[in-house]
Amino acid sequence: MTAAILLWSVIAAQAMLVAAMACYAYRVIRGPRAQDRVLCLDAMYVCAMLLILTIGIRTGSAIYFEAALIISVLGFVSSIALAKFLMRGEVIE
Amino acid sequence: MTPAENLPAWAALLTAVLVLLGAALTLVGAIGTLRFGSFFERVHAPTLGTSWGTGAILLASVVCFSALGSRPIVHEIMIGVFITITTPVTLMLLARAALYRDRVEDDANVPPRTMLRRRSVNAAAPESGDEPPRG
Numbered sequence: 001m002t003a004a005i006l007l008w009s010v011i012a013a014q015a016m017l018v019a020a021m022a023c024y025a026y027r028v029i030r031g032p033r034a035q036d037r038v039l040c041l042d043a044m045y046v047c048a049m050l051l052i053l054t055i056g057i058r059t060g061s062a063i064y065f066e067a068a069l070i071i072s073v074l075g076f077v078s079s080i081a082l083a084k085f086l087m088r089g090e091v092i093e
Numbered sequence: 094m095t096p097a098e099n100l101p102a103w104a105a106l107l108t109a110v111l112v113l114l115g116a117a118l119t120l121v122g123a124i125g126t127l128r129f130g131s132f133f134e135r136v137h138a139p140t141l142g143t144s145w146g147t148g149a150i151l152l153a154s155v156v157c158f159s160a161l162g163s164r165p166i167v168h169e170i171m172i173g174v175f176i177t178i179t180t181p182v183t184l185m186l187l188a189r190a191a192l193y194r195d196r197v198e199d200d201a202n203v204p205p206r207t208m209l210r211r212r213s214v215n216a217a218a219p220e221s222g223d224e225p226p227r228g
Contacts, residue, residue, distance in 0.1 A: 005106065009109035013112040016113075019120055020122070021123075032132075046143050047119060053169075086194065087186070
C-alpha cells in the first residue's frame with residue numbers, strides 16, 4: 001500500500017516538474033528580453049536536476065545522484081557565463 | 094518498482110510527502126515566472142524552486158536512501174549547499190546585468206544611479222548648474 005503511494009506520488013512529482021520545465025521553456029522561447037531567457041534557462045537546469053533526483057528515488061539507484069551533482073555544477077558555470085556576457089558583451093575579459 | 098517494497102511505511106510516506114511538496118513548490122515558482130510582469134519581479138519566482146523545492150526533494154532522497162541502506166546517507170546535502178550558494182550569486186549577477194542593460198537603453202522604469210555617485214559628480218563640478226553667475 002505504502003509502496004503504491006510512494007510510486008504514484010513520485011510520478012505526480014515528476015509530472016509537476018515537467019510542467020514547471022514547460023513553463024520555463026515557454027518563457028525561454030517567448031521571453032521579451034535576453035535576461036528573461038537566461039533566468040529561465042538557469043531555473044530549467046534546477047528543474048532537470050530535481051527530475052533526475054526523483055528518478056533516483058523511483059529506481060533506488062545511487063548513480064542518479066552523481067548526474068544531479070554534475071548538472072548543478074555545470075549549470076552554475078554556464079549561467080554565470082551568460083550573465084557576464086549580458087553585462088559586458090564578452091565572457092573572458 | 095523494486096525499492097519501495099523494502100522501505101518501511103514511515104519512510105515511504107515521508108518520502109512521498111516531501112517529494113510532492115518540493116515538486117509543487119517548484120511548479121508554483123514556474124507559474125510565477127509566467128505571470129509576473131517585469132524582469133525584476135520575475136527574478137524572484139524561481140528561487141521558490143531553488144530553496145525549498147530543492148530542499149524538500151533532497152530531504153526525500155536522504156530519507157529514502159537512508160531507510161534503504163539502513164544507515165544515514167547524507168551526500169545529497171552537497172547538492173543542497175551548492176545550490177544554496179550558487180543561486181544568489183547567479184541571480185544577483187543577472188539582475189545587475191539587466192539593470193545595466195536597462196540603463197544603457199534609458200529605460201524610465203529603472204532607478205537612476207546611486208546618490209553617492211551623483212553627489213560626487215556634483216562635488217567635482219559645483220559651479221556648473223543651478224547657481225546664477227555673479228557680476
